[in-house]
Amino acid sequence: MLSTSLRVLPDAFGALAIAAAFAFLLTAPDSAIANGYQSPTGPRPVEFLINSQWQTGLHLVDSSTESLIMAKDGWLHTVDANKRTENMRPTSERYQPASAMQMRNQLRAEFGRDFDVVATQNFLVVQPRGRGNRWPDMFENSHRAFVEFMTKRGVRVRKGRFPMVAVVLPDARAMYAELDRLKIDVSRVAGIYANRCNRVLTHDGGRLSDIAATVRHEAAHQSAFNSGVHSRVNDTPSWITEGIGQMFEPESLAGGIVGSTHRIADRMNQESIRHLRNTLSLNRSDDMVRWVERLVDGDDAFRDQSSVHTAYAVSWAMMFYLAERDHTAFADVLHFTATRPPFENYRRGQRRIDFERIMGIDTVTFANRLTRYLNELP
Structure with a gap:
């Protein structure tokens, strides 16, 4: 089954520039993140305006047209170069990644009452109400098997700083609507991993056996990029x-x-x-x-x-x-x-x-x- 694993990138930045955010959070010491990373050449805390609200994030890199910022929930945002003065400002607030509870509350607000947000050790799984543990168990078991597999073969595996998020929509139409909302242009897929929001997205509109292989493929990408097996700061073949x-x-x-x-x-x-x-x-x-x-x-x-x-x-x-x-x-x-x-x-x-x-x-x-x-x- 052919899968689609998208690196969804703002046009002005290459994959390597975008990727710095996640690698920083995987490799930086806890003290650097808790106290704010103030290196003049590295990520630094800023406040930025998104959806008419000010948020705290890490200012990662500038291009001639945009600035790239990582929010506390791991999302990547851009600020137009012509609006940097009014939409981005320095802050002394310490940057701390959102906790699992904070992200769970955000997801509940984002998807509404028709969805449950189920927490596992490594995941927050958004799914239609009443689906039980089938999807959470699949994602959690896949990640644990990934870690076990890599560890047994001598591959270094780190623990990510964000809970991994998987979103299960009720059917294919709802999944494509969500992809449209996120401005992800794909077709004929059963699921994807998109790094801009660091989420796996799939749907529950058919037999699980028909899409399970794709979901496991995308979950492996998510595990690899969140555990340092692949890096987001360089070009992996x-x-x-x-x-x-x-x-x-x-x-x-x-x-x-x-x-x-x-x-x-x-x-x-x-x-x-x-x-x-x-x-x-x-x-x-x-x-x-x-x-x-x-x-x-x-x-x-x-x-x-x-x-x-x-x-x-x-x-x-x-x-x-x-x-x-x-x-x-x-x-x-x-x-x-x-x-x-x-x-x-x-x-x-x-x-x-x-x-x-x-x-x-x-x-x-x-x-x-x-x-x-x-x-x-x-």
Whole structure:
């Protein structure tokens, strides 16, 4: 099932500038956040006017047209450069992320009486009234399985400073109306993860089995970006982010079945492996070499409708192979991409150099081994 994981960005800012907010909150010491971060070159507390109300936030970066600010609930807002004087002002108020209770009250006010806001250890789940614990359990179990999976493979996992928010609308029409309200332009999706509001959005208008894989994919993105497995201050290759999302689509993985004693078929993304077997010639590695090199070098395949499904499937295969056969390289590639210098464009040639250094082999050898591994799978 093809998923959509949106980085919803104000036009004047690149993904790296937007991402600084979340990375700051993940990595800054508690004292820096509690006391206000006053570095002249870093985020600093301001008051800003949004929806006719003054709020306190972190002023992250300016462009020639806008200023980017993170509110206490983790949302990202912009102030027009021509209105900075009247709509943004310095403050001595300390910046503290909103508490779970504050965010829960905000969500209740935002969605009204027709929705419950259910709190779990790591989530606030907005859902139509009377839905019980099905959705909260899915999100919470998916996150816990994600943390367990990564930890067992030596990946560093941090605890985010904001509760993660998942919004379940009553049906697809209501979901698209909410996406329109948030100015997110997508179609034909069962759910998305949008980083501007740091929320997963989906709907409850059909059989859960029909959309569950997409929800688990998007929940994995949310877990990864909120736990520091992926960084929001740098340019992470899409084969890594989408490969992780694809890995957690199977119910067994998201449900916590991650040990080596379980059948590998339970951990496989069956849709991805079927697509590869139907699309690529796996009895020789030429096709895989071309795809591995295309994904390692850039992200264009994910923007091309004629190649996007194969891009997702090959990304799954690459990350699944590393997770199953080479835990060290799996952890190393995630650690490296999460700690690259911020605000730096990840150039095509450098991506190839870094990949081959981390893997200890060139892309052709990697693709050959990957092809043999896929042929061994049940």
